[in-house]
Amino acid sequence: MSVETGRITTDIPARMDRLPWVRWHWMIVIGLGAVWILDGLEVTIVGSMSDALKPGDTGLGLSSSDIGMAGAVYVAGACLGALFFGQLTDRFGRKKLFLITLAVYTVATVLTAFSMSPLWYFGARFLTGAGIGGEYAAINSAIDELIPAKYRGRVDVAINGSFWVGATAGSLLTIPLLDPNIIDEAWGWRLAFGLGAILAVGILFVRRHVPESPRWLFIHGREDEAEKIVRDIEDTVQDESGKQLGSVSDTITIRQRKTISLALIAKTVFTMYPKRTILCFSLFVGQAFLYNAFFFTYGDSLSTFLDVKQTGYYIAVFAISNFLGALLLSQLFDTVGRVPMIAGTYILSGVLLAGTGFFLGSVTAVTLTLMGCIIFFFASAGASAAYLTASEVFPMETRALCIAFFYAIGTAVGGITGPLYFGKLIDSADDITGIAPGYFIGAALMVAGGIVAAFLGVKAEGRSLESLAQPLTAEDADEPGPTTEDHPTTTGGRR
Known part of the structure; x- marks a missing residue:
C-alpha cells in the first residue's frame, strides 16, 4: 500500500533541465555509462572465445549449441535481474541500486573466470547477466533524470552505443589472451573474464560520486536532500561554466509517496499508455533478436x-x-527528431540484413564483416534509442521498472530465442547459407519495429520528462490528473 508523506510544489525538474553542459555532466556519463562498456566486454569475450571453450582439456567442452545456450542463459539472467532490481530501483532509489548491481556483476564475473564445469559456467553467466540487467534499469533512469532535456537524446543514444567500446576492447584483448604462444590455453579465457571484474572495480570508485536523482528524492518525501543536491549541482555548474544560472518559473505539484504499488504501475503501462507499450515492446523485440x-x-x-x-x-x-x-x-535524435530517426534506422538496417541473407552463399569473412558494419552502423543507433524511448515516455515513479519490463519481455522473446536458434542453425548447417533464416527473421522484426515507430513514436526531443509523462503522484493534487498519451499536457504537469 502506498504511504503518503505530504504534498509539495517544486521547481527542481525545470532547474535541472536548464543547466548548460559542463564537466560535471561528463562525470555522470563516465560513472553511469561505463556499464555498457562492461556489457560489451562480456558479450564479445564470449563470442570471441567460442573455440577456446570447446576443448575438454583446456576449455569446458562446450559445443556450438552450448555456446548458444550460454548466451541465452546470460540474457535470461539479465531479464530476471532487470525485473528484480528494476522494482527495487523505483522503490529504494537509483544510487543504492546501481552500486548493488555493479557489485553483483563483479562477483559473478570472478566466478565465471573460475568455472570448473559447464554447469558452473552457465550459473555464473546467469548471475553476471542479472547484474547487467539490473544496471540497465537503474542507470537509464538515473541518466535521464540527471541530464538536461536538450541533450537527453544524444547522450542516451551515445551512452548505450558505448557497449561497442567494450566490444572492441573485448575482441582485441582476446587476440593475445587466446594465443597459445603468449598465454597457456587453459588460462587465457579465464584471464579475459577477470579483466572485466578489474574494470568494474574502477567504475565503482567513480560511481560513488554520482548523486541520487533529485527527481526520485522529492517524490519519495526527501525534498530537503533533493534541494541540497540540486544546489550543489548548480554551484558546480556555475563554477565550471563561469556563468550565472537564470531563475525558473515552472513548477510541478505532487503528492509524495514512500512507495508506489505494482498494481498502479501495471495500470500505468497497460491502460494509460497502451500505444507506448506497443511501441517499446516492438522496438525491444526487434533489436534484441537482431x-x-x-x-x-x-x-x-x-x-x-x-x-x-x-x-x-x-x-x-x-x-x-x-x-x-x-x-x-x-545528435540527430535531438535535432531531426525521435520518430524519423528511430523508424529510419530500424527499417533501413532490417532491409539491408534481409539483402545480406540472400547473398550468404558468396560471402567471405571480409565481405560478411563489411556488410555487418554497414547494417549495424544504423541498427546500433536505433537499438540505443529503444532504451531511450522506454526511459523517457513513462511516469517517473515507474521509469526503472518500465525499462526493466520492456527489456525483459523484449529480450526474452528476441534475446533468448535468438542465440538458441542460431546455435542450432550453426550445428545443423552444411554451410553458411544455413543461417539465412535467422537473418530473415531478424530483418522482419526490425522492419516491423520501424513501422510501429513511424505510427506510434513519441516526439520527445527537447521536452522535459514531466511534459512527456506527468508523475503519477500528481493525480492526487487538486488540479487535473496525469498526462496520458491521448491527452498530453502542454505544460508538463507544471503549475
Whole structure:
C-alpha cells in the first residue's frame, strides 16, 4: 500500500533541465555509462572465445549449441535481474541500486573466470547477466533524470552505443589472451573474464560520486536532500561554466509517496499508455533478436563456416562501426527528431540484413564483416534509442521498472530465442547459407519495429520528462490528473 508523506510544489525538474553542459555532466556519463562498456566486454569475450571453450582439456567442452545456450542463459539472467532490481530501483532509489548491481556483476564475473564445469559456467553467466540487467534499469533512469532535456537524446543514444567500446576492447584483448604462444590455453579465457571484474572495480570508485536523482528524492518525501543536491549541482555548474544560472518559473505539484504499488504501475503501462507499450515492446523485440542472434554467434559463424582462426580482428572492426553509428547519429535524435530517426534506422538496417541473407552463399569473412558494419552502423543507433524511448515516455515513479519490463519481455522473446536458434542453425548447417533464416527473421522484426515507430513514436526531443509523462503522484493534487498519451499536457504537469 502506498504511504503518503505530504504534498509539495517544486521547481527542481525545470532547474535541472536548464543547466548548460559542463564537466560535471561528463562525470555522470563516465560513472553511469561505463556499464555498457562492461556489457560489451562480456558479450564479445564470449563470442570471441567460442573455440577456446570447446576443448575438454583446456576449455569446458562446450559445443556450438552450448555456446548458444550460454548466451541465452546470460540474457535470461539479465531479464530476471532487470525485473528484480528494476522494482527495487523505483522503490529504494537509483544510487543504492546501481552500486548493488555493479557489485553483483563483479562477483559473478570472478566466478565465471573460475568455472570448473559447464554447469558452473552457465550459473555464473546467469548471475553476471542479472547484474547487467539490473544496471540497465537503474542507470537509464538515473541518466535521464540527471541530464538536461536538450541533450537527453544524444547522450542516451551515445551512452548505450558505448557497449561497442567494450566490444572492441573485448575482441582485441582476446587476440593475445587466446594465443597459445603468449598465454597457456587453459588460462587465457579465464584471464579475459577477470579483466572485466578489474574494470568494474574502477567504475565503482567513480560511481560513488554520482548523486541520487533529485527527481526520485522529492517524490519519495526527501525534498530537503533533493534541494541540497540540486544546489550543489548548480554551484558546480556555475563554477565550471563561469556563468550565472537564470531563475525558473515552472513548477510541478505532487503528492509524495514512500512507495508506489505494482498494481498502479501495471495500470500505468497497460491502460494509460497502451500505444507506448506497443511501441517499446516492438522496438525491444526487434533489436534484441537482431543483436543477440547475430552477435552472440558471429565469432562461431566465422570460425565454423569461413575458416577464420582468429576472430578478434573481425569482431573489433564490426564493433567500431556500431559505436560510430550510435555516436555520429546520436545528435540527430535531438535535432531531426525521435520518430524519423528511430523508424529510419530500424527499417533501413532490417532491409539491408534481409539483402545480406540472400547473398550468404558468396560471402567471405571480409565481405560478411563489411556488410555487418554497414547494417549495424544504423541498427546500433536505433537499438540505443529503444532504451531511450522506454526511459523517457513513462511516469517517473515507474521509469526503472518500465525499462526493466520492456527489456525483459523484449529480450526474452528476441534475446533468448535468438542465440538458441542460431546455435542450432550453426550445428545443423552444411554451410553458411544455413543461417539465412535467422537473418530473415531478424530483418522482419526490425522492419516491423520501424513501422510501429513511424505510427506510434513519441516526439520527445527537447521536452522535459514531466511534459512527456506527468508523475503519477500528481493525480492526487487538486488540479487535473496525469498526462496520458491521448491527452498530453502542454505544460508538463507544471503549475
